[in-house]
Amino acid sequence: MEFLWQGFLSVTWQQIVMYVVGAALIWLAIKKQYEPALLLPMGFGAILINLPGANAVDQMIAGKIETNGIVQWLYEVGIEASEALPILLFIGIGAMIDFEPLLAKPIMFLFGAAAQFGIFAALLIAVLCGFELNDAASIGIIGAADGPTSLLVSQVLDSNYIGAIAVAAYSYMALVPIVQPLAIKLVTTKKERCMKMEYKPGSVSKRTKILFPIVVTIIVGFIAPSSASLVGFLMFGNLIRECGVLQNLSEAAQGPLTNLITLLLGITISFSMSAEAFVRWDTLLVMGIGLAAFVFDTIGGVLFAKFLNLFMKKKINPMVGAAGISAFPMASRVVQKMAQEENPGNIIIMQAAGANVAGQISSAIAGGLIIQLVAQMM
Amino acid sequence: MNENLMNALMIMGYGMLGIFAAIIIIIFCVWVLQQIDVIGKKRAAKKAAKKAEMEAASADA
Numbered sequence: 001m002e003f004l005w006q007g008f009l010s011v012t013w014q015q016i017v018m019y020v021v022g023a024a025l026i027w028l029a030i031k032k033q034y035e036p037a038l039l040l041p042m043g044f045g046a047i048l049i050n051l052p053g054a055n056a057v058d059q060m061i062a063g064k065i066e067t068n069g070i071v072q073w074l075y076e077v078g079i080e081a082s083e084a085l086p087i088l089l090f091i092g093i094g095a096m097i098d099f100e101p102l103l104a105k106p107i108m109f110l111f112g113a114a115a116q117f118g119i120f121a122a123l124l125i126a127v128l129c130g131f132e133l134n135d136a137a138s139i140g141i142i143g144a145a146d147g148p149t150s151l152l153v154s155q156v157l158d159s160n161y162i163g164a165i166a167v168a169a170y171s172y173m174a175l176v177p178i179v180q181p182l183a184i185k186l187v188t189t190k191k192e193r194c195m196k197m198e199y200k201p202g203s204v205s206k207r208t209k210i211l212f213p214i215v216v217t218i219i220v221g222f223i224a225p226s227s228a229s230l231v232g233f234l235m236f237g238n239l240i241r242e243c244g245v246l247q248n249l250s251e252a253a254q255g256p257l258t259n260l261i262t263l264l265l266g267i268t269i270s271f272s273m274s275a276e277a278f279v280r281w282d283t284l285l286v287m288g289i290g291l292a293a294f295v296f297d298t299i300g301g302v303l304f305a306k307f308l309n310l311f312m313k314k315k316i317n318p319m320v321g322a323a324g325i326s327a328f329p330m331a332s333r334v335v336q337k338m339a340q341e342e343n344p345g346n347i348i349i350m351q352a353a354g355a356n357v358a359g360q361i362s363s364a365i366a367g368g369l370i371i372q373l374v375a376q377m378m
Numbered sequence: 379m380n381e382n383l384m385n386a387l388m389i390m391g392y393g394m395l396g397i398f399a400a401i402i403i404i405i406f407c408v409w410v411l412q413q414i415d416v417i418g419k420k421r422a423a424k425k426a427a428k429k430a431e432m433e434a435a436s437a438d439a
Contacts, residue, residue, distance in 0.1 A: 215408075219407065
């Protein structure tokens with residue numbers, strides 16, 4: 001009869017902590033609706049894989065029979081072997097993005113670049129906290145505000161904190177509406193936040209929309225080859241959307257493909273949330289530095305907009321710089337909401353959306369550059 | 379630690395430089411694409427004007 005209570009007796013306090021973490025993620029997903037498509041599967045997976053002897057991961061039963069776990073298999077095939085799941089998700093994201101506001105006002109690209117500052121600031125903080133360079137870079141990439149990029153970089157750099165990084169990347173993306181307004185108010189005056197911007201929608205030809213993803217893929221491939229797969233799949237999705245002859249594929253990428261990968265991605269990531277890897281003080285530190293990365297991203301974007309205003313005739317509302325992070329479309333919505341609150345009738349959503357989609361491209365470039373630079377220095 | 383710190387600073391410098399370099403080249407390419415559109419539009423307008431002129435001339439004749 002011993003086998004009936006063997007599971008209860010062999011549970012460790014670390015595993016109990018993971019049940020609480022899992023329950024908290026599920027609560028955040030359902031009650032607060034923070035990234036429910038990812039946090040809910042991750043939360044459930046955190047409970048599932050930490051059940052003592054659960055065959056969701058590879059196990060040896062009674063030291064004799066070896067079983068292969070489905071979650072571990074998904075992780076090894078879908079993430080560890082080729083980063084297939086995060087990269088394939090980028091096809092769907094690319095098919096969802098309309099680059100027209102950005103192509104109509106290409107200067108917005110610069111804010112996408114500036115708002116990656118948090119990645120490097122967080123990397124520096126992580127090194128100062130004593131993390132190894134590969135771990136520090138993986139923690140820094142939380143500032144990309146881009147779950148798939150964070151997963152890819154931490155996986156390639158063989159970080160010991162993949163679970164914490166995934167949780168931080170996805171939960172902070174959901175917390176953008178709370179984190180960004182505080183950071184923006186820290187570095188702007190009310191007068192700056194009230195600033196109105198004229199929007200003249202320039203027409204963007206179909207030829208430009210089709211050539212854009214191809215050109216970006218080639219440029220990024222030359223400058224940051226480690227980003228080529230991420231940016232390439234993002235742009236491939238966008239090309240399917242814009243070419244006008246693959247409507248069915250575009251809809252499949254935006255709907256079923258994205259939903260299916262998201263469904264599997266959450267529970268697959270939970271493999272990295274085993275009690276022994278997750279329950280340690282470092283995890284709290286990783287979460288803290290990740291939060292700092294988001295704050296520095298926002299500050300970097302806003303300060304860069306202020307810097308540009310020194311030279312520009314038509315001033316830019318500095319809050320647009322904060323929309324340069326990759327969290328799409330949340331960051332641009334937050335900026336528009338703040339502009340509306342500060343000055344009713346102030347509409348800057350199109351400029352913010354331009355900066356926001358530029359952030360998508362820039363964060364993927366940043367991920368590739370980090371991999372290249374860290375690999376050279378390790 | 380010191381070596382790691384120096385490496386982190388170098389990654390910061392080269393990383394931001396790399397991102398801005400890529401973005402500036404992309405902006406330049408978008409500008410070229412836009413200029414090609416403008417030239418194309420001008421040519422199309424010129425062609426249309428010429429066609430209209432010829433049609434008017436043939437109608438007069």
